Amino acid sequence: MCEMPGGAAVDLFELLSVCVDLSMKAGEVVREVARGEMGLHAKDEHGDLTGVVPTLNEVQSGVDVVTSADLLAQGLIEGSLVCEFPGLRLVGEEVVGADDLKAVPADRSLVFRLGRGGEVQRRVVDMSEVVVYVDPLDGTREYVVGDRKLVFVMIGISYRGVAYAGVVHQPFEGECGRTIWCMEGYGCFDDHPDRSENLLTRVAPSRDTVVLVTTRSHHSEAVDVACAYLSADEVIRVGGAGYKILCLARGVADVYCYPSPGTKKWDTCAPEAILRVATGGKLTDFQNLPIDYDDTENVENYGILATRESEYHAVCSERLFGGGFCRWKELNERR
Template sequence: MAQSAPLILRLVASSITAVNRAGKIIRDIMSQGDLGIVEKGKNDLQTEADRSAQRCIVTSLSRQFPSVAIIGEEGSSNCEVPSDWVVTDSDPEILQLSCPEELLNVQDSEVVIWVDPLDGTSEYTQGLLDHVTVLIGIAVGDRAIAGVMHQPYYNYETAIGDAMGRTLWGISGIGAGGFEPCLPPEGKRIVTTTRSHSNAVVQAALDALQPDEVLRVGGAGHKVMLLMEGKAHAYVFASAGCKRWDTCAPEAILVSVGGHLTDLHGNRYCYNKNTPYQNAGGVLATAKGEDHGWYLKNLPDAVCQTLI
């Protein structure tokens, strides 16, 4: 069954089992107490959970799809991967989905997988566990086509053992699963933005939109999740601090449920293997039903001109 399914479905089905395993690794490392924190740059941390989760995901997927390009946030590693970190089974429900005609014949050479093994690292180190996500984005050509997002600590305050966490997915032309999409409340504007990477330009963009409420949270995945669950209307980040592995999966899932994600000039990001990693134009994402153009029109030119 697995080998006869279209490549896109097989990639998503395998990514779901890989992120679930990575989520357990992240929880195990936290419970052991030694996070192995390394400072990669200013306000840019890496932990043993980042490194281990990426080794789990990249090894698991590359063994099944050796001809598909995989780009991970933490770079390449020659470390040996424990055998129980390598998962090669697939989610059977995804394999049974009906694939859109335009995705039926996608070839390995057209695909790039973007991996953020632990989105929200700073929050992870501070115990803000509901901000943490594991992201696998699947691009075909230039476009984000499918995404898998795992929240290893979903319901962590009440869940017990393996009941903790959840996995969301979205595929262009099919829809999404693992959560219940909701529209944000009418009659007000709630905007989510960075918790730890703000500056005068970021604040100027927010001020121009005159939100009724601003949710400052960690992780691009978590912010987009707020849009899909109806907790915010827009995600605005007027900075080049985000990268392709931060947005590929969230964009694919958000678009699959009717939302939008572009840079602050209104351009969609390119996700082919030769594209720059930096999201130099900032990030503007809007929930289903929101007028994306309104946000673009109301962002100050002075703000947009600071972003390439």
């Protein structure tokens, strides 16, 4: 994790533009590494490198790993943001040294040109109230085993503790990747050319059933109990926090439930902003509390409960927490 000290002021539109541009550039790095040696290493429970090169079977069984793509993408995004916005608070999943930071020119006007540029008014705020969360490669396990539709570059922008804006880039969607970005009060944008897949024009499937999406690699008794409490008709088990939240935004699923610690704020900041801005969805932790992104000392979330529609979140909360939170704490302590 890397965090920079607070600064003076920042234009959120310029910051978002730079983040969109850097996510695409990081996507190029991720694709390039995939064509050669991945530089695979295992991580321990604290996220530190162990020096061990895991086998493919160990990766598939759930060993936490990092690749050269994770580190190179982190160095590019972090190095460029620090150069463009000195003093910006930044929290990244990967730890890279000063020699590995790579600043590249970034476009401060990208969202003006690609979005409704003529309608944009500058949004300059106190930089000390902004935190940027970087997940340079969400879905590393899936990246290694070849399930690359689940791979994302994610950069979230929090303002006054709330997931306020963000970008998710899918490097392996189409020839040059797909990028979705948003900002509170401005809107959500998707560069996917197919109207049936584009987040803004896609028609969510109509159904009378409840579809729940949850973890594939961290199965537990708590997950099974939560799924039962929510009375889901269908359960999708898949990797990547970003992909699961995007399943809600796309209407593929109605609720994302993960009742245990494990996800981090860089996993949720960008996709939470997109979920809320695109569909009016809602995301909390598994104590039914909003995630405080201004707190950079505690980056781990106590689980996730997210729904495509905010009203349905209240229904799920009553089913899960009506009897109190203690049952989930007890189940997790038995893991």
